[in-house]
Amino acid sequence: MTREEVFEKMNEVFRDVFEDDDITVTDETTADDIDDWDSLEHINLINAMETEFGVKFSMGEIVSLKNVGEMADLIISKL
Amino acid sequence: MNEYRFEDIVSKEESKDNYTKAEFSSTVTADKMEKFYEICGDNNPLHMDSSFAKAEGFNDRVVYGMLTASFYSTLAGVYLPGKYCILNSVESSFRSPVYIGDTLVVSGFVKVKHEATKTIEISAQIVNQDGKKVGKAKILAGFLE
Numbered sequence: 001m002t003r004e005e006v007f008e009k010m011n012e013v014f015r016d017v018f019e020d021d022d023i024t025v026t027d028e029t030t031a032d033d034i035d036d037w038d039s040l041e042h043i044n045l046i047n048a049m050e051t052e053f054g055v056k057f058s059m060g061e062i063v064s065l066k067n068v069g070e071m072a073d074l075i076i077s078k079l
Numbered sequence: 080m081n082e083y084r085f086e087d088i089v090s091k092e093e094s095k096d097n098y099t100k101a102e103f104s105s106t107v108t109a110d111k112m113e114k115f116y117e118i119c120g121d122n123n124p125l126h127m128d129s130s131f132a133k134a135e136g137f138n139d140r141v142v143y144g145m146l147t148a149s150f151y152s153t154l155a156g157v158y159l160p161g162k163y164c165i166l167n168s169v170e171s172s173f174r175s176p177v178y179i180g181d182t183l184v185v186s187g188f189v190k191v192k193h194e195a196t197k198t199i200e201i202s203a204q205i206v207n208q209d210g211k212k213v214g215k216a217k218i219l220a221g222f223l224e
Contacts, residue, residue, distance in 0.1 A: 040167060043196040043221070050193060057195035 001079055006053075006072050013048045017041060027069030049075065081161030085222045088160065088199055090192040100188035101158035105150060107142050109179050115146045142177040147214055150185045151203055155220050159187050159201060167198060167219040175213045182208045187218065197222055 007025070014023045018036050031037040037045075046062055049055075049071070055078040065071050083099065091098040116122065124131040125141050132140040148171045155164050177183065187203035201218040 043167065043193075043198055044219070046196050047191075047193045047198060047200070047219070050195070051191070059195050059197070062195045 006076055013052050017045050017048050025068045029068040080157050083160035085197050088189050088192055090189045092191050098188055102186035104182055104184045106182045107179055115143050137176055139178050144173040147177050151216050154185050154187050155218055163223040165221040165223055167221055169216055169218050171216040173214050175211055177213050
């Protein structure tokens with residue numbers, strides 16, 4: 001799966017979790033850029049990414065993520 | 080009351096034979112209907128008026144779907160995981176009407192365990208005394224320290 005394809009699927013997950021079809025994330029997107037991205041939605045987002053990509057994260061891996069680009073890299077490293 | 084910690088939980092994804100599950104039963108009474116009305120004020124005639132409900136094709140007045148769904152709170156908070164539960168979300172759907180006097184079996188199992196977020200996804204269902212599934216839900220629960 002290419003990085004572009006990963007982002008395409010990640011966008012679908014973001015749109016589904018935040019119920020907003022207008023969301024398009026980039027490498028630099030952070031929680032500050034999406035209004036409803038609070039701690040509960042973060043849990044939903046991480047869980048949904050695990051399900052969508054069929055991967056498992058550790059707590060250590062997700063607390064150090066700084067932006068969506070790093071999330072994409074983490075996912076790619078597990079595919 | 081069960082006292083499962085996150086570490087104690089086994090998901091069906093991890094073990095198809097030995098996953099964590101729970102079940103209890105409860106009978107819906109007219110008193111419970113009255114109390115639910117007192118709490119939320121839903122006086123829709125489908126729940127309050129037997130003749131109205133019968134005229135609409137139901138056997139009798141219909142138990143509030145949200146009263147039935149309230150058993151998911153018990154499932155998570157008392158049984159699975161129990162004492163250390165923090166309920167994140169419940170996605171509930173109603174399949175068939177529930178009537179006063181029905182005895183409901185509420186059950187759930189851990190479908191997925193998310194290590195990174197320390198949450199569990201519980202697949203739950205409610206079945207009446209005739210074995211008919213009246214509702215199902217996807218529950219997301221976290222854990223208190």
